Amino acid sequence: MKDCIFCKIANKEIPSEFLYENDYLFVIKDINPKAPIPLLVITKEHAANLNEINDEKLLAEILKGIKAVCEKLNIKEYKTVINTGKSAGQEVFHFHAHILAQ
Ligand code: 5GP
Ligand code: ZN
Numbered sequence: 001m002k003d004c005i006f007c008k009i010a011n012k013e014i015p016s017e018f019l020y021e022n023d024y025l026f027v028i029k030d031i032n033p034k035a036p037i038p039l040l041v042i043t044k045e046h047a048a049n050l051n052e053i054n055d056e057k058l059l060a061e062i063l064k065g066i067k068a069v070c071e072k073l074n075i076k077e078y079k080t081v082i083n084t085g086k087s088a089g090q091e092v093f094h095f096h097a098h099i100l101a102q
Contacts, residue, residue: 006094010026016028019072020069024062025061028042035102041099083098
């Protein structure tokens with residue numbers, strides 16, 4: 001989607017280090033850390049937030065991706081946050097899940 005920062009990162013218009021990637025999502029470090037280890041799990045396809053994702057396969061892949069990146073990076077304990085909507089604190093309207101770890 002035009003003018004979406006995470007779409008631009010997804011299609012490499014804006015360079016960013018992918019810590020993990022598969023067919024459905026990629027993982028980058030949050031530019032504004034909210035924990036010592038602040039990761040963002042971002043869908044490759046644009047969807048504004050969780051309310052816009054109805055594909056059960058993709059919903060499962062998001063949870064599998066969260067587990068896979070934590071396994072890859074040896075993160076054993078973590079918080080997962082998915083802000084959905086402005087009043088819930090969502091700032092970027094392209095689906096992402098935060099992984100927050102110490
Ligand atoms: P939200 O509040 O929407 O759940 O979280 C959006 C997150 O994206 C924020 O924590 C913010 O720091 C992060 N963010 C916004 N723009 C960029 C960017 O260009 N690069 C990276 N790595 N993170 C970003
Ligand atoms: Zn987008």
